[in-house]
Amino acid sequence: MAPVNDLRTRFDLFGGVEELPPSLRHRPMVRSDSSASSTESPASTSESDEPDTAATTPGLDEVPRPFKFPGEQWAPNVVEPKQDHGDFLWALNEEPHRSRRKAIMKAHPEVTKLMGHEPLTKYVVLFVTLVQFSTAFYLRDTAFFSWKFWLLAYVIGGTANQNTFLAVHEITHNLAFRGVRANRLFAIFANLPIGVPFAMMFKRYHIEHHKFLGEDGIDTDLPSRLELLVLKTALGKAFFCFFQIFFYALRPGIVRPLQPTRWVAINATVQLSFNALVVKTLGWNSMLYFLLSSHMAGSLHPCAAHFASLPPSHLRRERALTALLAQIAEHYLFEGHDQETWSYYGPLNILCYNVGLHQEHHDFPAIPWTRLWKLKALAPEFYDVLPSHPSWPGVTWRFITDSDVGMWSRVKRKSKKPSGDEGGGGEGKMVNAGGLKDE
Numbered sequence: 234m235a236p237v238n239d240l241r242t243r244f245d246l247f248g249g250v251e252e253l254p255p256s257l258r259h260r261p262m263v264r265s266d267s268s269a270s271s272t273e274s275p276a277s278t279s280e281s282d283e284p285d286t287a288a289t290t291p292g293l294d295e296v297p298r299p300f301k302f303p304g305e306q307w308a309p310n311v312v313e314p315k316q317d318h319g320d321f322l323w324a325l326n327e328e329p330h331r332s333r334r335k336a337i338m339k340a341h342p343e344v345t346k347l348m349g350h351e352p353l354t355k356y357v358v359l360f361v362t363l364v365q366f367s368t369a370f371y372l373r374d375t376a377f378f379s380w381k382f383w384l385l386a387y388v389i390g391g392t393a394n395q396n397t398f399l400a401v402h403e404i405t406h407n408l409a410f411r412g413v414r415a416n417r418l419f420a421i422f423a424n425l426p427i428g429v430p431f432a433m434m435f436k437r438y439h440i441e442h443h444k445f446l447g448e449d450g451i452d453t454d455l456p457s458r459l460e461l462l463v464l465k466t467a468l469g470k471a472f473f474c475f476f477q478i479f480f481y482a483l484r485p486g487i488v489r490p491l492q493p494t495r496w497v498a499i500n501a502t503v504q505l506s507f508n509a510l511v512v513k514t515l516g517w518n519s520m521l522y523f524l525l526s527s528h529m530a531g532s533l534h535p536c537a538a539h540f541a542s543l544p545p546s547h548l549r550r551e552r553a554l555t556a557l558l559a560q561i562a563e564h565y566l567f568e569g570h571d572q573e574t575w576s577y578y579g580p581l582n583i584l585c586y587n588v589g590l591h592q593e594h595h596d597f598p599a600i601p602w603t604r605l606w607k608l609k610a611l612a613p614e615f616y617d618v619l620p621s622h623p624s625w626p627g628v629t630w631r632f633i634t635d636s637d638v639g640m641w642s643r644v645k646r647k648s649k650k651p652s653g654d655e656g657g658g659g660e661g662k663m664v665n666a667g668g669l670k671d672e
């Protein structure tokens with residue numbers, strides 16, 4: 234139970250560091266078929282003290298371009314030639330957040346003061362859970378097939394359960410309480426109105442999403458090749474958006490099955506007991522309300538677009554040199570750039586624990602939702618150059634209708650992870666806001 238302040242001495246929690254910013258490492262992109270891993274011979278890029286994580290950098294002998302604008306080196310690159318729709322964008326570089334984290338900490342050492350748990354979170358969770366319980370109670374005698382039931386499930390239930398999904402995300406990073414066990418227990422409680430036990434399994438997969446962003450077969454946020462092939466058309470993409478909660482629920486178990494842990498079993502037991510209690514005391518309508526709310530939250534709900542992410546249409550195909558406007562919205566590629574994480578800074582963040590500030594969140598998973606804006610304000614030279622999404626509903630709309638964006642619009646990397654997976658490793662050695670190590 235180390236105090237949060239100790240984080241400053243444990244930057245390894247967030248992965249290693251790179252000596253060179255991404256701009257100096259170039260960012261080779263290849264179409265895969267065969268070859269993401271085979272074509273380039275890695276050149277040592279720097280005096281990095283972590284040679285095993287050094288980026289692959291062909292053309293290193295070239296003189297790095299001088300940068301004229303502050304933060305220019307952090308802006309995304311144009312993908313050339315244009316990505317075809319039959320494959321993902323295969324990258325040879327490492328994920329971008331680690332090196333930006335290092336650079337921000339160097340430029341603004343005080344950033345570590347923003348890390349640590351946020352006491353407010355538990356009250357928000359309690360309030361939203363109460364709203365859901367009350368609405369489920371109110372609808373206990375309302376017919377399932379009635380406009381009132383579905384309207385409340387969409388407006389109140391969808392919003393509340395989306396908020397709860399993101400509360401569990403926040404708690405997954407150990408940001409609601411100081412202690413890891415308290416966070417786990419609270420996540421199991423927050424899970425209740427969702428109706429399906431997911432919090433403890435999500436925690437395991439989400440840690441990998443951060444640590445191995447984009448790695449094929451490890452980061453289960455990535456669509457599989459089968460999804461790419463089957464969901465190519467606008468209709469397919471609309472189907473995906475409508476049922477995305479099922480994709481996110483089922484994909485991890487198919488792509489990367491993990492053994493259930495004791496905590497997963499506790500999560501399931503508590504949830505199923507709660508469900509039984511609801512059915513027994515309030516009846517099936519209330520139980521169906523919880524489940525329908527979860528579906529609405531992960532369907533065509535204004536807040537659901539954070540799963541994805543789109544580029545503003547006026548972005549041009551040059552490096553983004555000025556402050557530009559903005560889960561389809563989080564990690565999908567838009568506008569022909571290789572930027573794999575997108576932020577959204579609009580008003581819907583209020584309902585969603587600021588998950589729109591996703592660049593910031595991946596850079597510093599140990600900073601809670603209430604302080605992500607401070608991070609952005611602290612390091613504007615890093616964030617203002619990054620394109621962001623002006624609207625979440627707009628992201629969903631563009632994802633479906635823009636023929637240049639689809640399931641293929643993701644950066645993938647060949648996994649370097651050894652089989653046998655340590656999953657973050659280490660028992661009980663460290664509490665960590667950020668949660669990137671299993672405890």
Ligand SMILES: [Zn+2]
Nearest residue numbers: 442563564591
């Ligand atoms: Zn993410």
Ligand SMILES: [Zn+2]
Nearest residue numbers: 402439594598
């Ligand atoms: Zn996260």
